[in-house]
Amino acid sequence: MSENSKIFKDGLWEQNVVFAQMLALCPTMAVTTSGTNGLGMGLATTAVLVVSNMLVSLIRQTVSSQVRIPVFVVLIATLVTIVDLAMNAWVHELYKVLGLFIALIVVNCAILGRAEAFAVKNGILASAVDGIAMGLGFTGALTLIGLIREFLGAGTLFAQASQLLGPAFAFLEVQVPGYGGALLMILPPGAFAVLGFLLAGKRLLERRLAERAAARPSPATA
DSSP, X not given: OOHHHHHHHIIIIITOTTTTSOOOHXXXXXXXXXXXXXXXXXXXXXXXXXXXXXXXXXXXXXXXXXXXXHHHHHXXXXXXXXXXXXXXXXXXXXXHHHTHHHHGGGGOHHHHHHHHHTGGGSOHHHHHHHHHHHHHHHHHHHHHHHHHHHHHHHSEESTTHHHHTOGXXXXXXXXXXXXXXXXXXXXXXXXXXHHHHHHHHHHHHHHHHHHHHHHSOOTTTO
């Protein structure tokens, strides 16, 4: 497996921010009342993650270890401010829905964690790939949780996508006829329940795959 393929596998599955590392649970629980909200929050976080990884990799040789963390935090805060202003200007409706959680990307442990664990030790290209992979894994987790909660709680998929993300996303909107939904799934307990079932499903799938790999005869044995 090539290095970039391994980085993508880690970001999407092996070290998924939500399902493996259990980080960024505050936005995961709070904004995933719909798939649209989860997608918007995930893409905003991905933008910050990719650029911050690249910048950290770029300055890693010039910043001393004594002031590394404060410099990284200021760098991430600057990027979050830019994303916050950009969303306010171009996707204002989504900006109003996500509200304070956009600014709280600054304290997202996944972003500073990737800067410390990966970007500070690797080149710009690898750091960019890592940021994309981790961001897509995070976006996928938020979107999946949001879609499940939205479907079970309101009988819709990507509700108000055209209003929050723009007219080009209108094709994503789905309404399940004759189903009103269960309010519990939109409330905070629904978020914990969905996350718990998804975590259990991931662990079960990994165990089944490991058992199947162990049972498969090696080439030498064959």
